[in-house]
Amino acid sequence: MKSVEVYILSGFLGAGKTTLLKNILKQEQDKNRKIAVIMNELGKVSIDSDAVSDDIPLKELLNGCVCCTMQGQLEAQLQGMLSQYDLDAIYIETTGAAHPIEVLDACLSPVFAEKLAIGSIVTLVDGARYHDRRALSIQLQKLLQEQIHHADIVLLNKVDNLSESKQASLVFDIQNIAPDSKVLLTQYANIRLSDFQHLTRKQQKEHQKTHVQLDLHLKTYVHTFEEQIDFDAFEDFLRNMPDTIYRIKGYLSFTHSQDTYLFQYSYGMPLYLKEPVKMKKTLVFIGENLDHAWLYDQLEALQK
Numbered sequence: 001m002k003s004v005e006v007y008i009l010s011g012f013l014g015a016g017k018t019t020l021l022k023n024i025l026k027q028e029q030d031k032n033r034k035i036a037v038i039m040n041e042l043g044k045v046s047i048d049s050d051a052v053s054d055d056i057p058l059k060e061l062l063n064g065c066v067c068c069t070m071q072g073q074l075e076a077q078l079q080g081m082l083s084q085y086d087l088d089a090i091y092i093e094t095t096g097a098a099h100p101i102e103v104l105d106a107c108l109s110p111v112f113a114e115k116l117a118i119g120s121i122v123t124l125v126d127g128a129r130y131h132d133r134r135a136l137s138i139q140l141q142k143l144l145q146e147q148i149h150h151a152d153i154v155l156l157n158k159v160d161n162l163s164e165s166k167q168a169s170l171v172f173d174i175q176n177i178a179p180d181s182k183v184l185l186t187q188y189a190n191i192r193l194s195d196f197q198h199l200t201r202k203q204q205k206e207h208q209k210t211h212v213q214l215d216l217h218l219k220t221y222v223h224t225f226e227e228q229i230d231f232d233a234f235e236d237f238l239r240n241m242p243d244t245i246y247r248i249k250g251y252l253s254f255t256h257s258q259d260t261y262l263f264q265y266s267y268g269m270p271l272y273l274k275e276p277v278k279m280k281k282t283l284v285f286i287g288e289n290l291d292h293a294w295l296y297d298q299l300e301a302l303q304k
């Protein structure tokens with residue numbers, strides 16, 4: 001019986017996991033391989049699921065992290081996919097707060113032992129964020145380190161935001177943490193399947209368990225706008241919000257235009273992309289110790 005390859009895409013919030021997944025799915029489809037995707041998001045609503053075309057089986061695990069509270073659900077999803085489809089590979093996109101080994105553990109249930117072949121753990125690192133990692137809380141720094149330490153391949157991504165000397169020093173730092181891992185410098189997570197498929201998996205190393213809810217205090221907040229908002233006021237809000245908001249994504253529409261925009265924010269960088277389809281105007285925030293009442297008031301005020 002052939003076994004289904006499983007790949008785990010890991011990396012901190014906004015590092016480029018969905019960008020990588022899109023690249024990979026295109027290459028897998030060009031090779032006519034049958035692929036399924038499991039996406040795990042910390043928030044209650046899914047923003048990234050559009051990255052996966054309708055002909056690819058997709059299961060979403062929302063509002064929690066597979067590495068702690070949702071391991072059982074991941075096992076159930078894997079089981080369901082294996083019985084429903086004849087697959088070549090399953091990709092699991094973890095939340096930015098996930099510990100890759102905990103996710104791996106959930107895939108190693110005795111129930112699947114003969115059906116799944118763990119391919120590799122691919123960890124993405126946002127170059128500029130990693131360079132400034134000391135600004136993050138100790139727990140988050142530890143998490144970034146663990147995500148790198150357990151990777152079979154590390155992508156130092158967003159190198160377009162890094163000077164050559166910073167790139168070199170970060171590769172050195174990463175190789176110190178993960179001496180046996182392959183490290184690639186990437187822009188928009190542009191790699192080939194052969195870069196990460198059929199790597200020899202390392203032995204599982206000892207790891208320190210880091211739970212999203214208990215240790216990291218990472219919280220999510222979801223806000224839905226009824227009305228269009230003022231663009232300049234929104235940009236002011238972004239400049240003034242606490243720097244412990246690490247990630248925002250969702251859909252917006254502004255008073256100056258009839259268009260809907262997909263909005264992405266990671267590590268200080270906002271990005272607005274015109275969205276052809278009208279979407280509910282919902283933003284998901286992820287950060288440490290989020291003050292929900294403050295966010296609610298600030299965001300509601302943007303509609304006035």
Ligand SMILES: Nc1nc2c(ncn2[C@@H]2O[C@H](COP(=O)(O)OP(=O)(O)OP(=O)(O)O)[C@@H](O)[C@H]2O)c(=O)[nH]1
Nearest residue numbers: 013014015016017018019096157158187188264271
């Ligand atoms: N400048 C630059 N931006 C990038 C690069 N790769 C990804 N991005 C952008 O970074 C933002 C976050 O990328 P995603 O792929 O959504 O990141 P993610 O890790 O899936 O994010 P979460 O699921 O929220 O953890 C998006 O706006 C991407 O277009 C890169 O190499 N350079």
